Amino acid sequence: MIYTIIIYAAAGSVVSSILACIPGLHVYNVMGLLLLSGCMPGCPEIIVPLFTGMIVGYAVMSTLPSVFLAAPDESALFIVLPGQKYLMCGRGYEGSIITACGSMAGLFLLLLLAAPLAPALLSVAHTVFQPHLHWILWCVICFMLMSEWPKGGVLGDGGFAKFIDGWKATGAGLVTFFLSGLLGFILLYRSPIPSTVAFQNIMPAFVGLFTLPWLLLNIVSGVSIPDQKIDSRSNLGAVSFLRGVFAGGLGGGFAAFFPVVSGGVGGFLSGHATALRDDKAFLVSQGVSKLVYYAGGFLLLFVPGLGIGRGGGSWLMRGIYVPGSYHDYYLAMASMAIAGAVSLLMVGPLSWGMIKLIGKSSFRFLSFVSLLLVFVIVFAVTGWRGEFVMLVAAGIGLIPVLLGSRRMNCLGVILLPMACNMSGCGAKVAGWMGLL
Amino acid sequence: MKGIAHFSVGVALASFFQSAVKAGADGSPMYFILGGVFGLLPDTLDFKFYKFFYRYDIIVTPDPLDPDPQMIADGVAMAVNNSFVDKKPVRIKLNTIRMGSDLWRQYSVKFDIPCRKVVVSVGPVVRTDQSVVEEYSCKKKEAHSGLLCGVKPDYETETVADILDGPSFLMKPTADKRVVPIFIPWHREWSHSLVIGLLFALAGTVVWDVLAGMIIFGAFAAHILVDQLGFLGSCLLYPFRASLRTGGMKLIHSGDMLPNFGAVWFSCLAIFWNLYRALPWQIDSFNPLKLVFYGVLLPLVAIVLLRRLLSGHARSGTSA
Numbered sequence: 096m097i098y099t100i101i102i103y104a105a106a107g108s109v110v111s112s113i114l115a116c117i118p119g120l121h122v123y124n125v126m127g128l129l130l131l132s133g134c135m136p137g138c139p140e141i142i143v144p145l146f147t148g149m150i151v152g153y154a155v156m157s158t159l160p161s162v163f164l165a166a167p168d169e170s171a172l173f174i175v176l177p178g179q180k181y182l183m184c185g186r187g188y189e190g191s192i193i194t195a196c197g198s199m200a201g202l203f204l205l206l207l208l209a210a211p212l213a214p215a216l217l218s219v220a221h222t223v224f225q226p227h228l229h230w231i232l233w234c235v236i237c238f239m240l241m242s243e244w245p246k247g248g249v250l251g252d253g254g255f256a257k258f259i260d261g262w263k264a265t266g267a268g269l270v271t272f273f274l275s276g277l278l279g280f281i282l283l284y285r286s287p288i289p290s291t292v293a294f295q296n297i298m299p300a301f302v303g304l305f306t307l308p309w310l311l312l313n314i315v316s317g318v319s320i321p322d323q324k325i326d327s328r329s330n331l332g333a334v335s336f337l338r339g340v341f342a343g344g345l346g347g348g349f350a351a352f353f354p355v356v357s358g359g360v361g362g363f364l365s366g367h368a369t370a371l372r373d374d375k376a377f378l379v380s381q382g383v384s385k386l387v388y389y390a391g392g393f394l395l396l397f398v399p400g401l402g403i404g405r406g407g408g409s410w411l412m413r414g415i416y417v418p419g420s421y422h423d424y425y426l427a428m429a430s431m432a433i434a435g436a437v438s439l440l441m442v443g444p445l446s447w448g449m450i451k452l453i454g455k456s457s458f459r460f461l462s463f464v465s466l467l468l469v470f471v472i473v474f475a476v477t478g479w480r481g482e483f484v485m486l487v488a489a490g491i492g493l494i495p496v497l498l499g500s501r502r503m504n505c506l507g508v509i510l511l512p513m514a515c516n517m518s519g520c521g522a523k524v525a526g527w528m529g530l531l
Numbered sequence: 532m533k534g535i536a537h538f539s540v541g542v543a544l545a546s547f548f549q550s551a552v553k554a555g556a557d558g559s560p561m562y563f564i565l566g567g568v569f570g571l572l573p574d575t576l577d578f579k580f581y582k583f584f585y586r587y588d589i590i591v592t593p594d595p596l597d598p599d600p601q602m603i604a605d606g607v608a609m610a611v612n613n614s615f616v617d618k619k620p621v622r623i624k625l626n627t628i629r630m631g632s633d634l635w636r637q638y639s640v641k642f643d644i645p646c647r648k649v650v651v652s653v654g655p656v657v658r659t660d661q662s663v664v665e666e667y668s669c670k671k672k673e674a675h676s677g678l679l680c681g682v683k684p685d686y687e688t689e690t691v692a693d694i695l696d697g698p699s700f701l702m703k704p705t706a707d708k709r710v711v712p713i714f715i716p717w718h719r720e721w722s723h724s725l726v727i728g729l730l731f732a733l734a735g736t737v738v739w740d741v742l743a744g745m746i747i748f749g750a751f752a753a754h755i756l757v758d759q760l761g762f763l764g765s766c767l768l769y770p771f772r773a774s775l776r777t778g779g780m781k782l783i784h785s786g787d788m789l790p791n792f793g794a795v796w797f798s799c800l801a802i803f804w805n806l807y808r809a810l811p812w813q814i815d816s817f818n819p820l821k822l823v824f825y826g827v828l829l830p831l832v833a834i835v836l837l838r839r840l841l842s843g844h845a846r847s848g849t850s851a
Contacts, residue, residue, distance in 0.1 A: 333840075
């Protein structure tokens, strides 16, 4: 049995690590397709390590398209700018290794600190917070919107012209949030996606909001990437590392525990709370945050006495197996450790591979190929209706990219409808919009 | 303090009202949203609205291709001297020197009080995270300009202008024939007044209810009171005694990590405790001591150990 666990954990990690390098392809999509295929066995010794391995592998490796292709998923919204800086200085490899160090620290944090305390603490926290999750989400939304400071309006004397100049980016952020929220309501109440693939309802929107805009920008701008140095040495000091781990652990933990809040939002909140400014600490924190968010959210399903699922992986897992004992919990933790080790070992070679790929082909060509892949994947999963949703979402996703506002505002696609639903006014709002 | 600290203090304040907690459990997020929003509102009013309408008498915009420290020094000196001679306030804005999308040329303005002069140093190129860009080695340039009177800084004697929006001053003459350069004068003026908070609270009471009014005032006042720990103070009683500005206790800087995180963490603990108190049943495995142990003592021990570890690491690095 132990060899079965090791093999499936490692295999899940290897497969998802490689697939994570494909922009627009999320591990939940792959897990969903695996389930749909009907070839998934129900025994926990296979399904738990396999799914755990896939999630951990994705959490560690999905950094790479964020750094090298600037096509992140929603949990990596903040990693793009510092990662891009490293890429444009020829230090993309170093940037990916720093983030991988963060992922490794996140794994230790999760398995050695959070997991042993979780059964004692989380059930209490869940009982206390459960009736109040809706307003916590509303507070997160309010802070997100209020905390975007105007970027322009620096030059010139005071007056309306300066005010309008200052508010361009902030206004664009608000427009992005509400437009994406509107899209989210449509997808929730009158989705054009066929009901046979309803579990992938949100996928075209996410791809359109987060992946497509950057790929399009790369193609249009024709940016060229300087030669990359394959050198993992960095000046990552202890202070930067520890601050990053601290911030990332907090952000990822918050996002894993509270529903709807994604890794990107968790990272944003913890970055503010810990006054994180240093780029290296930031990259570390994003590595920690992604791993704690994805793997921690999945692990919550296994915490004895808790029984909550966070993230698509948990919901998919529940469809075939519901864990309930300490045996399952330890099985999941062991699978995470194995999968984490495997995926961390793959960071270097896969980063090297991506650098070679970027070096051999122009960035524009790679972005074009990625764009085609994205179109194919979305069409294969959700059909031409999904393509339509993706294109509409891309239009919204281009607003922050072109006008300099936060890309995180695109998370309105899930935040706004879910907050309304959790407060009990979702149907009313949908009615006002004519969706019911 | 940073925005998230003020926001979380506002939400925590709302949680102390059991009626608000009950409303939250029943599906109404309003009171907590009001707490958070009005906890952050004073800074929002300043940084997102008022600063764009604030007019200046002198605007200094250095040439990014060849920044001239003498021009900057002369501009600052002119503001001080005009204020002293004309015996009226003079507003001056110092713009930053943008070199690229993520590059800025840093310069500093220092009031040399004993020598009665302004010293400006144009320094290195930095990124938006304020780290120096080694690849752009620029020769440091310095200049100074004389002042006609003494200066009594209300913030720090040296101000660095590097990223985003630059600093501004209100040069205000004093009765003892000096000039006070009030740092970012548009900040913490009318927006950080308890009187304004009271007005918001009255409006909130009319629109919603008394509880909303109390939360609004409490969150607004909490923001203002927390700001007193810093260096800038505020006009607590604007528009009554508009000229009376507190000096701040100068205990923390707004960007200091520990005070900000401490405010957020303790706010979260307070929220948790208030939500726990409102539960209709008690949780057997939980008590206040456990909250103190896991929420206060353990993190405190961890922080102290980490700081010792890091300071020991830094010292051994320095000695090596």
